[in-house]
Amino acid sequence: TKKETEFDPEAAAFWKPGEHVPFLFLASAFDMISDESGRLAMTNILCNVFRTVIATTPKDLLAVVTLSANRIAPAHEGVELGIGDASIIKVLTEAYGRKDDQIKAQMKTLGDLGLVAKASRTSQKLMFKPQPLTCVKVLETFREIAKDAGNQSQDKKRGRMKALLVAATECEPLYVVRLLQSKLRIGLAEKTVLAALAHASVLSEVPRVPASQLTARLEEAEEIMKETYSVLPIYENIINAILQHGIRKLSEICNFTLGVPVGPMLAKPTTGVSQVLDKFQDMEFSCEYKYDGERAQIHCLEDGSIEIYSRNAEHNTGKFPDIVDAMPRCVKPGIKTYVLDCEVVAYDREKDKILPFQVLSTRGRKGVLLSNIKIQVCLFAFDVLYLNGRPLLKEQLNIRRELMYSSFQEVPGVFKFATAKNSNDLEEIQKFLDDAINDSCEGLIVKTLSKDATYEPAKRSNNWLKLKKDYMNTTGDSLDLVPIGAFYGRGKRVGVYGAFLLACYDEDREEFQSICKIGTGFSEAVLEERSVTLAKHVIPEPRSYYRYGETIGVDVWFEDVEVWEVKAADLSISPVHRAGVGLVDPTKGISLRFPRLLRLREDKTPVEATSAEQVAEMYRAQKINHGHGGDDDDDD
Numbered sequence: 001t002k003k004e005t006e007f008d009p010e011a012a013a014f015w016k017p018g019e020h021v022p023f024l025f026l027a028s029a030f031d032m033i034s035d036e037s038g039r040l041a042m043t044n045i046l047c048n049v050f051r052t053v054i055a056t057t058p059k060d061l062l063a064v065v066t067l068s069a070n071r072i073a074p075a076h077e078g079v080e081l082g083i084g085d086a087s088i089i090k091v092l093t094e095a096y097g098r099k100d101d102q103i104k105a106q107m108k109t110l111g112d113l114g115l116v117a118k119a120s121r122t123s124q125k126l127m128f129k130p131q132p133l134t135c136v137k138v139l140e141t142f143r144e145i146a147k148d149a150g151n152q153s154q155d156k157k158r159g160r161m162k163a164l165l166v167a168a169t170e171c172e173p174l175y176v177v178r179l180l181q182s183k184l185r186i187g188l189a190e191k192t193v194l195a196a197l198a199h200a201s202v203l204s205e206v207p208r209v210p211a212s213q214l215t216a217r218l219e220e221a222e223e224i225m226k227e228t229y230s231v232l233p234i235y236e237n238i239i240n241a242i243l244q245h246g247i248r249k250l251s252e253i254c255n256f257t258l259g260v261p262v263g264p265m266l267a268k269p270t271t272g273v274s275q276v277l278d279k280f281q282d283m284e285f286s287c288e289y290k291y292d293g294e295r296a297q298i299h300c301l302e303d304g305s306i307e308i309y310s311r312n313a314e315h316n317t318g319k320f321p322d323i324v325d326a327m328p329r330c331v332k333p334g335i336k337t338y339v340l341d342c343e344v345v346a347y348d349r350e351k352d353k354i355l356p357f358q359v360l361s362t363r364g365r366k367g368v369l370l371s372n373i374k375i376q377v378c379l380f381a382f383d384v385l386y387l388n389g390r391p392l393l394k395e396q397l398n399i400r401r402e403l404m405y406s407s408f409q410e411v412p413g414v415f416k417f418a419t420a421k422n423s424n425d426l427e428e429i430q431k432f433l434d435d436a437i438n439d440s441c442e443g444l445i446v447k448t449l450s451k452d453a454t455y456e457p458a459k460r461s462n463n464w465l466k467l468k469k470d471y472m473n474t475t476g477d478s479l480d481l482v483p484i485g486a487f488y489g490r491g492k493r494v495g496v497y498g499a500f501l502l503a504c505y506d507e508d509r510e511e512f513q514s515i516c517k518i519g520t521g522f523s524e525a526v527l528e529e530r531s532v533t534l535a536k537h538v539i540p541e542p543r544s545y546y547r548y549g550e551t552i553g554v555d556v557w558f559e560d561v562e563v564w565e566v567k568a569a570d571l572s573i574s575p576v577h578r579a580g581v582g583l584v585d586p587t588k589g590i591s592l593r594f595p596r597l598l599r600l601r602e603d604k605t606p607v608e609a610t611s612a613e614q615v616a617e618m619y620r621a622q623k624i625n626h627g628h629g630g631d632d633d634d635d636d
């Protein structure tokens, strides 16, 4: 746990020069991280791990970083392990000579297959000490497991998992299993991995950075790392660049690359047209319809093939063969390579009408066949990020938009440009917002046009503001929250949970903070569906990274597995809930009043839930707009 500046990386390595980094080195660091709740301490530990690897075994850095980020390959490559808990249980019985029902029973008490694996291993007598696992070996095996396909693939996968588990000792089985489940559960977000890698790079520089410059250099490096990763999320390229040229050269070397999705630019909420006008005073801006569908970043590669990426940079091409098929008709002659930013919306072509989001969510997710498609979609394009070899991220929106209009063409019911209006007149914008709602959109996104109007990857930018119809008398925007616990139902709802405890995500502290209890907005069917799904993720104790008031009296805790979109009447300061604690009140958190469930957000992972900072911003905005907020609520 030594501070980064007091640390001797070479002395920390317990393996011989020339050997690969033992997995136990990383697993022990994971153990230390799981005992910490502060982001600084976690960054510190991980930075020291990376520094040790850089100083002694730099060729293993990629494997160590990739495993720390809980990945096996970059998200856009769509590499998946393809194993479920049932397979893992089977492997545990074989590797550790235990019975299936013993494992299941222990799973109930420990709440985590990783802990079961560790306990099974500890109670086993070993005749021979197995060959130590290395980080490189673990990652290679994961990649092989992902590649196994065809007839005997499940057997092959299990064989490889068993080999790993037989070789794992001490705390290693815990993390082998959790990595196999793609869930490390130690509260370590990718943001911390990136920060730790940035710090490690600065602290490994020769000659050493003088102490007087260190703080500034660490901050600068974090920023460079974050920006580079949002444009090129590939650890291999990033690590090669920093090892060879240092972090200051990183953004020159790692650039936007066709075929690799950039993190999508996101919008900030506002409470009404007048707030938009306030924020964008003296700026040229444009209002666009905010379509309610699914984000799609469409890449047309040099060979003419089309790839589609989701909001999370995941490979989504298999879901939309109809878009792949249609794209060539939407491009004007002479356009060969491009990246378009769009919203895919379910569409009734006969009536020429946008259909609700719920219709889109009934489409298959993978391997969809063109001939089987029943729900048609229309693509609404709103940005172009790359065209015929030219990256456009740094161009202003008015230039990008002109290029989009002149390079693509609308195809009725298939491909349209997002409806846009350039106006700075309050009434005109209000009217345009009404039009958007009448045309089945969620509202508007208002974007700066010619100044401060570059494309900001992976950023919730002040230069994109969202405006929804019912902003004026509610919290302004819906929130995306994570169910972390539940309360038993009474009366009619016996057998399903009666209410849930929701949490937002504090990015800095890497913890889920309780924000409200929710019991309405559910149809019976939805309530049952959510109850059944979440019942599979019950854990005996709350995670170490959950924050909540002790008086809440939760009956059951869940793993952080899904995200719900929720609307509320307003926000208030709460003595019980912990959302944004320290941001608007030193000891109290913020809670939602009268929350209502809108829908499940399948496109977001728990760490992408509304952040504590966003909750605090909403609270402050509400106070300015209505002069209210601040009353302690009674939390029910």
Ligand code: ATP
Pocket: 264, 265, 266, 267, 268, 288, 289, 290, 291, 292, 293, 294, 295, 296, 311, 343, 382, 418, 445, 466, 480
């Ligand atoms: P929300 O929580 O409001 O549904 P979000 O958190 O996913 O959205 P936001 O930044 O709030 O992201 O809203 C931007 C989203 O709106 C984009 O990710 C995109 O999918 C969608 N969208 C629809 N129309 C547009 C448009 N014209 N320009 C940009 N994004 C649009």
